[in-house]
Amino acid sequence: MxxxxxxxxxxxxxxxxxxxxxxxxxxxxxxxxxxxxxxxxxxxxxxxxxxxxxxxxxxxxxxxxxxxxxxxxxxxxxxxxxxxxxxxxxxxxxxxxxxxxxxxxxxxxxxxxxxxxxxxxxxxxxxxxxxxxxxxxxxxxxxxxxxxxxxxxxxxxxxxxxxTAVAETPASRDTIYPTLDQLEHFHTHLHRALDSAGFLTQPHAKTEAHLRALFARAEPSRKELSILRGVLNALERRD
CATH class of the missing domain: 3.40.1280.10 (SPOUT methyltransferase, trefoil knot domain)
Known part of the structure; x- marks a missing residue:
């Protein structure tokens, strides 16, 4: 490792x-x-x-x-x-x-x-x-x-x-974490959805910085990130 x-x-x-x-x-x-x-x-x-x-x-x-x-x-x-x-x-x-x-x-x-x-x-x-x-x-x-x-x-x-001399147990499928590149794609998608919805109306409010900190604390797995992107896709299709 x-x-x-x-x-x-x-x-x-x-x-x-x-x-x-x-x-x-x-x-x-x-x-x-x-x-x-x-x-x-x-x-x-x-x-x-x-x-x-x-x-x-x-x-x-x-x-x-x-x-x-x-x-x-x-x-x-x-x-x-x-x-x-x-x-x-x-x-x-x-x-x-x-x-x-x-x-x-x-x-x-x-x-x-x-x-x-x-x-x-x-x-x-x-x-x-x-x-x-x-x-x-x-x-x-x-x-x-x-x-x-x-x-x-x-x-x-x-x-x-x-x-520990013994081999580590591989992480289960649900606990595989995304790469930084995958996280950046998610934040780009989130920005696009929020901007399209008219949510980002106060550029000095640091809303996106707060959201980044929120998701950093949440530590979503790859599966959870995929679900979040699916939610954003569904919301975008409603517009």
Whole structure:
């Protein structure tokens, strides 16, 4: 299951942090690294700090946007030190996050997203996530280096992978979760239906942002999402 856990680094400023994060991943058996618009990569400093994980650096995927990095994922967890005005479901401990993610891995990749060293993830980027992760730390100085945060998540994933020797029971048909791409198609369909019905009349009300947060908390399965889209189709046909 470890091969289905994806680490995504967004606009990393210091190339050395990319190398150190790759080393942290490989130490714990993770190998899926995606970089979103890094400031400077490839770079000798990234290679130097990767040490024995140069293969991860050389084999990582570099994309232009977070959406590109996570479109095939069934869960996208944004590591964030601060909560937004429309908070997504939040894990307040990395072990609890990994335990929940483990139940989804049979359905597809799970991404853990880390933002910029100084400013983290933007609100728009959090909008691509289904959940948030807050790593508890000293309230007087809770600043984790990027690679340290990656190391904590990677360690919890490795610990979960080695805890049980027996094979996991596959998820039942009704509990298969949609990919982010499928969720985006649903939200596009919902927007079209609401706009056609004249419901979206106040552009500053953040109605759609509230609805996104609602469905993120509900965590619909693929079957439930299909039912919701069937409801929207039926309503559209009545117009």
């Amino acid at each position: 470890l091969e289905r856990i994806r680490i995504v680094l967004v606009q990393t400023y210091h190339p050395g942090n990319i190398g150190a994060s790759a080393r942290a991943m490989k130490t714990m058996g993770l190998g899926d690294l995606v970089l979103v618009a890094p400031r400077q990569f490839p770079d000798p400093e990234a290679t130097r700090l990767a040490a024995g994980a140069v293969d991860l650096i050389e084999g990582c995927r570099v994309v232009d946007s977070l959406g590109e990095a996570v479109t095939d994922c069934v869960q996208v967890i944004g590591a964030s030190a601060r909560l937004r005005s429309l908070p997504l479901p939040c894990y307040h401990a990395p072990d609890a996050m990994i335990e929940a993610a483990w139940q989804r891995l049979p359905d597809g990749p799970v991404a853990v997203v880390f933002g910029r060293e100084r400013s983290g993830l933007t609100n728009d980027e959090i909008g691509h996530c289904t959940h948030q992760l807050n790593i508890p730390a000293n309230p007087d100085y809770g600043v984790l280096n990027l690679s340290q945060a990656v190391q904590i998540v990677a360690y919890e994933a490795f610990r979960r992978a080695t805890r």
